[in-house]
Amino acid sequence: MKHSVCVLGGGSFGTVLANIMAKNGHQVSQWMRNEDQVEEINLTGLNSRYLPNAPLHCELLATSNLEQAIRDSDTIFVSIPSKSFEQVVQRIEPLLTADKILISTTKGFNPNRFELMSDIMRRNPTTQKIGVLSGPNLAKEIAAGHMTGSVIASSDEEVRHQVIELLKSPTFRLYESKDCTGVELAGALKNIYAIVCGLAKAMDVGENTMSMIMTRSLAEMSRFAVSFGANPMTFLGLAGMGDLIATCTSPLSRNYRVGYAIGSGQSLGGAVLAIGEVAEGVNTLKMVVDEAHKHDLYMPLAEGLSKLLFENAKLESLIGSMMTGEQKWDVEFATNKGEKYV
Numbered sequence: 001m002k003h004s005v006c007v008l009g010g011g012s013f014g015t016v017l018a019n020i021m022a023k024n025g026h027q028v029s030q031w032m033r034n035e036d037q038v039e040e041i042n043l044t045g046l047n048s049r050y051l052p053n054a055p056l057h058c059e060l061l062a063t064s065n066l067e068q069a070i071r072d073s074d075t076i077f078v079s080i081p082s083k084s085f086e087q088v089v090q091r092i093e094p095l096l097t098a099d100k101i102l103i104s105t106t107k108g109f110n111p112n113r114f115e116l117m118s119d120i121m122r123r124n125p126t127t128q129k130i131g132v133l134s135g136p137n138l139a140k141e142i143a144a145g146h147m148t149g150s151v152i153a154s155s156d157e158e159v160r161h162q163v164i165e166l167l168k169s170p171t172f173r174l175y176e177s178k179d180c181t182g183v184e185l186a187g188a189l190k191n192i193y194a195i196v197c198g199l200a201k202a203m204d205v206g207e208n209t210m211s212m213i214m215t216r217s218l219a220e221m222s223r224f225a226v227s228f229g230a231n232p233m234t235f236l237g238l239a240g241m242g243d244l245i246a247t248c249t250s251p252l253s254r255n256y257r258v259g260y261a262i263g264s265g266q267s268l269g270g271a272v273l274a275i276g277e278v279a280e281g282v283n284t285l286k287m288v289v290d291e292a293h294k295h296d297l298y299m300p301l302a303e304g305l306s307k308l309l310f311e312n313a314k315l316e317s318l319i320g321s322m323m324t325g326e327q328k329w330d331v332e333f334a335t336n337k338g339e340k341y342v
């Protein structure tokens with residue numbers, strides 16, 4: 001069945017998703033605020049700023065008319081950086097109807113208060129058909145046709161099945177989850193640890209060290225997420241371990257590149273500016289460390305990175321955080337916490 005879909009955001013991820021769905025034969029419009037970009041995509045089939053060298057499907061229609069894009073669509077993917085997500089969702093609220101499906105693909109927190117993108121979407125008074133998409137989805141690899149998969153999380157079966165129908169392709173697999181909190185937190189939190197891994201790589205640490213950092217990162221991420229109601233098992237899946245591996249090892253990750261640049265001697269501001277695209281991990285780090293303090297959660301890697309980036313601490317303090325912190329359980333959910341995981 002052919003669906004009418006729109007993707008909000010003209011960045012690299014919004015563009016690859018819109019392109020997959022157009023290739024799948026759906027009617028797809030991609031909303032962006034930049035008129036020149038709209039013209040370029042419609043005339044040349046290219047989004048040269050965010051996804052150079054990736055020819056887009058001829059039926060993908062770029063538009064700057066938000067009202068029409070929403071009215072014509074049964075499913076809306078919001079692919080806007082977390083900083084502007086709330087503002088864009090507020091703009092579309094008067095255009096929503098109870099049957100429209102809203103999906104977030106954004107991996108971050110609202111910078112104004114501690115909440116996830118799904119919390120922002122749920123506040124709309126009209127539709128509760130809501131889901132989040134997250135997984136190892138480096139946009140440029142998807143555009144190049146490399147195989148990957150993602151997780152569609154929603155408590156609503158219709159939402160999950162609709163997203164699978166829209167996006168499944170010979171190179172893109174979709175898996176279902178009901179653990180929205182876990183999937184969404186996994187996607188947001190891994191960006192912190194991609195920065196740490198970029199830094200570590202710039203320091204030329206060995207593979208043992210990289211493996212330890214990634215594994216302890218997974219422990220921190222799941223500890224944090226479980227305290228907000230997530231299922232720790234979600235972190236073994238594509239949205240957890242899958243995305244952590246992709247983002248912590250690939251120079252295509254903007255967060256990894258921020259870490260690498262800082263590890264090579266650049267300032268945080270300089271590194272973010274040079275990338276020219278969103279690196280969500282920087283805001284996420286601030287929000288998460290604040291929450292960890294409030295809830296007394298032990299997160300030595302995030303804490304060490306925060307001191308390095310925001311308090312001018314030396315690199316050694318990050319290493320110290322990891323190497324001199326408490327050494328207790330390897331997999332804490334399998335051992336000491338609550339009988340249900342034993």
Ligand SMILES: NC(=O)C1=CN([C@@H]2O[C@H](COP(=O)(O)OP(=O)(O)OC[C@H]3O[C@@H](n4cnc5c(N)ncnc54)[C@H](OP(=O)(O)O)[C@@H]3O)[C@@H](O)[C@H]2O)C=CC1
Nearest residue numbers: 009010011012013014079084105106107137138139277278
């Ligand atoms: N790229 C990737 O590999 C993946 C990204 N994600 C997540 O998807 C989200 C979007 O990322 P991505 O596409 O990479 O971002 P990019 O940095 O590539 O692009 C951001 C897009 O959002 C637009 N935008 C920003 N603010 C506003 C606003 N107030 N109103 C309208 N448009 C706005 C920008 O428009 P303009 O150019 O006009 O500023 C631009 O089109 C992020 O949370 C990211 O973590 C998830 C999976 C993979």
Ligand SMILES: O=C(CO)COP(=O)(O)O
Nearest residue numbers: 135136137138253254255
């Ligand atoms: O989330 C991503 C891949 O799954 C993209 O990571 P970056 O935002 O670090 O580029």
